[in-house]
Structure formats: structure tokens, C-alpha cells
Amino acid sequence: MIDFWLAAGLLLLVALSFLLIPVLRSRRAQLEEDRTALNVALYQERVAELQTQQEEGVLDAAQMDAGRAEAARELLADTEGVAAPRVSRLGKPAPLLAAILVPVLGLGLYLHFGASDKVELTREFAQAPQSMEEMTRRLERAVAAQPDSAEALYFLGRTYMTQDRPADAAKVFEKTVNLAGRQPELLGQWAQAQYFADGKQWSEKTQALTDEALKADPKEVTSLGLLGIAAFEGQRYQEAIDYWNRLLEQLPPEDQSRIALQGGIARATEKLLASGGKVAPAPVAKAGALLKVQVDLAADLKAKVQPGDSVFIFARATSGPPAPLAAKRLTVADLPATVELGDADAMMPQLKLSNFPEVQLVARISRAGKPTAGEWIGRSQPLASSTTAPQTLTIDSPDK
Structure with a gap:
């Protein structure tokens, strides 16, 4: 933020210069007038x-x-180059008052409408946090x-959960749902935080979520895992096995949590x-x-084709989208x-x-390697x- 305030200070000095220059010029004019008056008196x-x-x-x-003429020449020589006096309608107090009000009002307006806090946060997030506590403070700001x-609310809620602060996480996830809508993943995170915030006591609210x-x-996945935990804590072991088996089907083979889940089963x-x-x-x-x-x-057709010609084999729905279902x-x-x-x-998960x-x-x-058009x-x-x-399939007709 130091470079930001330095730049702001330089811009402020430029603005003040436009206000103070007339004051300095008027002072210079006053000095010239005083010197002219002294010459006239002499x-x-x-x-x-x-x-x-x-x-x-x-x-x-x-x-x-001759003496009078000599004195007149000396007066003209002393006053030569002196500009004509300027008349200021604002006077001296107005520029000085503006020079004081401009920085004060500018600073006040920036602190009220500006985004210095967001600028500072952007700088902070550009660097890796040194601890989880530091990350939490950044997310809170x-x-x-x-x-x-x-x-931001979602990540703050996840951070609270890693710090064993489920009550705070539940409040944050509730706000997240109110902002982003009742998405299944957010509801699962909220239910999990609420369950641990209630001391692992199952409630109607958690069940509804x-x-x-x-x-x-x-x-x-979060809801399946949570229901399995609640069933296990309630000694409903078959339910826990069923929920965790359903969760196991959703996890990729390389997921490290599969080991812990299989241990729970x-x-x-x-x-x-x-x-x-x-x-x-299991079903x-x-x-x-x-x-x-x-x-x-x-x-x-064997004499009409070349060994490198592409052959596309696919199945498509007789009543459905024209896109191949498998190829x-x-x-x-x-x-x-x-x-x-x-x-x-x-070709696509839904097809x-x-x-x-x-x-x-x-x-x-x-021959062109296009699955949508060919020769036979x-x-x-x-x-x-x-x-x-x-099934047996023979390529025997021109592709029209």
C-alpha cells in the first residue's frame, strides 16, 4: 500500500499546486507594488x-x-518591467481554504467509497499464507x-471445518446457501457442519438438509458420508455399510479417502x-x-479399398439422437x-x-478419416x- 499512498500524495501535490500558484503570484505582485511605491516616494x-x-x-x-528630469528617468528605470497589478475576485482566503479542503475531502471520500481494503487483500492473496491461521484471517477480511x-463464504466455511469450528462453519454455510441457492453440495456441507456443531447429535434440521x-x-458425497457416520454412531451398522458403499462407488480409484472409507465399512x-x-x-x-x-x-470391395483407409464401427439409437452411442x-x-x-x-456420458x-x-x-462421411x-x-x-456386420454398399 505504500506505493499507492505515495502516488496519491503526488497527485494531491499536483492538485494543490493549481490552487496555491495564484496565491504565490499575488504575493509576488504585492512585492512588486511595494517596490514601485518606494521608488515613487524616493x-x-x-x-x-x-x-x-x-x-x-x-x-x-x-x-x-535638469534635476527633475534626471529623477524622472531614474524612476522610469526602476519601474521598468513591472507588470500591471492584477485584480483577484476570489482574494487570498479562498485558494487557501480550498487547498485545505481538497485533501481532507478527497481522503474522506476515498475512505468511504474507495476499495483500499480490497487492494490490500489482493496483495495478500498473491502470496502464499504462512499458516492456517493467517489464511483464516485473510478469508475473514x-x-x-x-x-x-x-x-469467499464457502472457502471460509471449509477452513472453519478444518480448524474444528463447526458452529462457525454452519453459520457461514447457511449464508452461502442463501446467496448461491440450495445446491446439493452446499446443503451437504451445511448438514455436516450442523451435525458436528450439535455435538454429533442427529437433528431434524440435519435430516432435512x-x-x-x-x-x-x-x-x-458429503451427505452419503455424513449419513454413514450418523448411522455408525447410532449403532445402525447395516445402514452405515450401505451409505458408505454408495459413497465408495462415487470415488475415483486413486482417491486416498477410499482407504479410510473401506476401513469404516x-x-x-x-x-x-x-x-x-x-x-x-450389496445390491x-x-x-x-x-x-x-x-x-x-x-x-x-476388397480390390477397391486401401489398407490404410479408416473403418468406423458404431452403434446409434434407432429412435433418438443421431450421434453415435459407442464407437x-x-x-x-x-x-x-x-x-x-x-x-x-x-461418446458422451448421457448417451x-x-x-x-x-x-x-x-x-x-x-479414406478422409471422417466418421460422418465415407465411401462404403x-x-x-x-x-x-x-x-x-x-452380431455380424458386412460393409457392402456405397455410402450415400
Whole structure:
């Protein structure tokens, strides 16, 4: 901030100079007027002295006229170059008063409407914090400077949770929800903070928050983990296992929290068995669609293609978007070949084979390498996406 205030001070000095220059000029003019008045007085004194000498008979009329002319020349020489006096309508007090009010009013207006706190925060966040306490102080000042920033509130709430301040975190997450809307992730964070703020006592408020979050997003991870913790603390071990298994399905394989989660499932299983209960088998996940296709080239086309020509094999919905649901790319040199098209080959997550009851298999040869246009094509009859029997597809027709 030092360079900012230095720049502001220099600009203020420039502004003051425009106000004080007229005052300095008027002072200079006053000095010039005083010097002129002194010269006139000396002239008058010289003329009076000459008149006295004439009356005493020391000077005759000619000498008197010569002395008077000499005194006049000296007066003109002394006053030569003196500017004409300027008349100021404002007077001296007005510029001086303005010179005092400008910096005072400028500073007051900047402190009221300015953003010095935000400038300082920007400088601070440009450097890595030395401790978690320092990061917390920065976030608190950021929230104070921007109380309508849901992002700043969210990070402050997460920081409070890492510092074991769930009561403060719950209040912050509530404000975040009011600003950003009732998003499932925010509701889950709020419910978690509220649960720990209540001393790990499950409440109707916490239940309502997790219910709302999972209704909007059944895969919301914070709510699933929290419900598992609450069930485990309440000795409802089967519920804890179920919630944590659902959470485990959402975590990527490389997520480090999977180890802790699997440990929790193991402990819940041990306690359930120790109490005489039985672990219910996990629900079998619905298998995705998988079509096995053998692709070959018609005999009369083998002489017309080149080994490096691209071969696109894909499945598309018979009643649905024209975009391929699953696709593989080979070359003519690979034919004949057997490929599998399944949900793992989906072009987009929302367009999976298993989401459409009926599909058509297509194989296209394209010398330009374009999946949407080529020279020859083969199509199958519509078939169910749940088909498990191997399919045969022959490229035998011009692509029109």
C-alpha cells in the first residue's frame, strides 16, 4: 500500500499546486507594488529636495529642470518591467481554504467509497499464507470486504471445518446457501457442519438438509458420508455399510479417502457380526449394455479399398439422437475384426447404449478419416441394446 499512498500524495501535490500558484503570484505582485511605491516616494523626496535648493538660490531654473528630469528617468528605470497589478475576485482566503479542503475531502471520500481494503487483500492473496491461521484471517477480511461473495463464504466455511469450528462453519454455510441457492453440495456441507456443531447429535434440521441434498443429487458425497457416520454412531451398522458403499462407488480409484472409507465399512461389518447380525449383500449393479460385433468387407470391395483407409464401427439409437452411442476405429488392414461396443465406449456420458432400448450397428469406410462421411458402409437391422449374442456386420454398399 505504500506505493499507492505515495502516488496519491503526488497527485494531491499536483492538485494543490493549481490552487496555491495564484496565491504565490499575488504575493509576488504585492512585492512588486511595494517596490514601485518606494521608488515613487524616493522620486517625490528628490523633487522636494531640488525645490528647496532652488528656493535657497543654490539652483537656477535650468538646473532645477535638469534635476527633475534626471529623477524622472531614474524612476522610469526602476519601474521598468513591472507588470500591471492584477485584480483577484476570489482574494487570498479562498485558494487557501480550498487547498485545505481538497485533501481532507478527497481522503474522506476515498475512505468511504474507495476499495483500499480490497487492494490490500489482493496483495495478500498473491502470496502464499504462512499458516492456517493467517489464511483464516485473510478469508475473514475477504468476507467482510465482499459480504455477497458466495465463493469467499464457502472457502471460509471449509477452513472453519478444518480448524474444528463447526458452529462457525454452519453459520457461514447457511449464508452461502442463501446467496448461491440450495445446491446439493452446499446443503451437504451445511448438514455436516450442523451435525458436528450439535455435538454429533442427529437433528431434524440435519435430516432435512441431507434429504434435500440427496433428492436433488443421489450421489452427493458429503451427505452419503455424513449419513454413514450418523448411522455408525447410532449403532445402525447395516445402514452405515450401505451409505458408505454408495459413497465408495462415487470415488475415483486413486482417491486416498477410499482407504479410510473401506476401513469404516470393515469396522461396521465387525460390529454388526459381533452383535449377532448378518451383513446384507450389496445390491448388484446393473450391467451396462455390451454388443459384440464381427465386421468384415464384402468380397467385391476388397480390390477397391486401401489398407490404410479408416473403418468406423458404431452403434446409434434407432429412435433418438443421431450421434453415435459407442464407437471404435480400425483400418481396412484390420478386417475382418471382432469389436465390443459398450457403455464404456460412450461418446458422451448421457448417451450410453443402456439408456436406449433399440440400436442399429453401422460400419463405415472413410479414406478422409471422417466418421460422418465415407465411401462404403454396412448397416444392421435394429436390435435390442441388451443383446448378448454376437452380431455380424458386412460393409457392402456405397455410402450415400
